[in-house]
Amino acid sequence: MSPADNEIRIRGLAIGARPRTDWTLDEVKALFELPLFDLLYAAQWVHRQHFDPNAVQCSTLLSIKTGACPEDCAYCPQSIRFDTGIETHDLMPLDEVRKAAERAKAAGATRFCMGASYRGPKDRQLEPILEMVREVKAIGLETCVTLGLLREGQAERLAEAGLDYYNHNLDTSEAFYPKIITTRTFADRLETLRRVRAAGIKVCCGGILGLGESREDRISLLHVLATLDPHPESVPINRLVRIPGTPLENATELDSFEFVRTIAAARVLMPASHVRLSAGRTEFSEEMQALCLLAGANSMFYGEKLLTTANPSTADDDALFARLGLVRESAPVRDESRSAVAT
């Protein structure tokens, strides 16, 4: 029996190491609602079947075009509809992107993610971004972009430029989606994910917790992610950063243990994916970050800024890694979706 065939049983639930995409909603619910320590045990067990438990993949994120976005995502300061006072800028020059990527590599990141605040790029807007992908690849970093909805043929052009990952979050459940975004649909998002996958690009797809969604919504979001075939290679789990001027500025803070529970369930449901601790980390204590990593998160953004919100300093992250005995995962040498340990 290979390690991938290993299985444990917790309170009658069979938990296996092999990724599967046929999870039922009831199974996801039963897993999610385990006593927290049982769920943490399951997550640690699954995590150790596929990954070095002390290695964390580090990505750096750069906003290559900020603000003036026509979409109305209720959590986002970049929407043109909300007065949030952020500094906007058009597409960054190639030279600045290259320098930022070189700094990220020198600091130890293995992946460079570039975000642009489009509903979706027009073909002429995609052109300079293809050049950025080529330049960042040439530096020796994995590349990821997040550009919104993709039109027919655009994913193929990104693939030809050498793009490794496309980030496109589902954000929340299909039922709760219209309460958060009205300018596009959940089905639109799934269609772009389909195009990305069909072009042979790896998928980075997760959600945001604390939008005012219910536990049922969190379970439903995880169910959709865990039944994508194949699973997203990267699953960012964000906690809402409440930005003044956005409709969610006064949202009720999500219970920390509920956040940890969601991370642990994502780890069990998508055993070979990198689960990324994303936005919201500045509001977590070091103990909370450690608990999230223990629950199976094994990826984080490294660098002082996310698209527009703050992130812990690299010095703070380095100090936390040293105290916990963690190491940064080195760049993968083979397809991580099938690799047992990528260190």
Ligand code: SF4
């Ligand atoms: S999340 Fe993206 S698509 Fe939505 S408003 Fe912000 S930049 Fe635009």
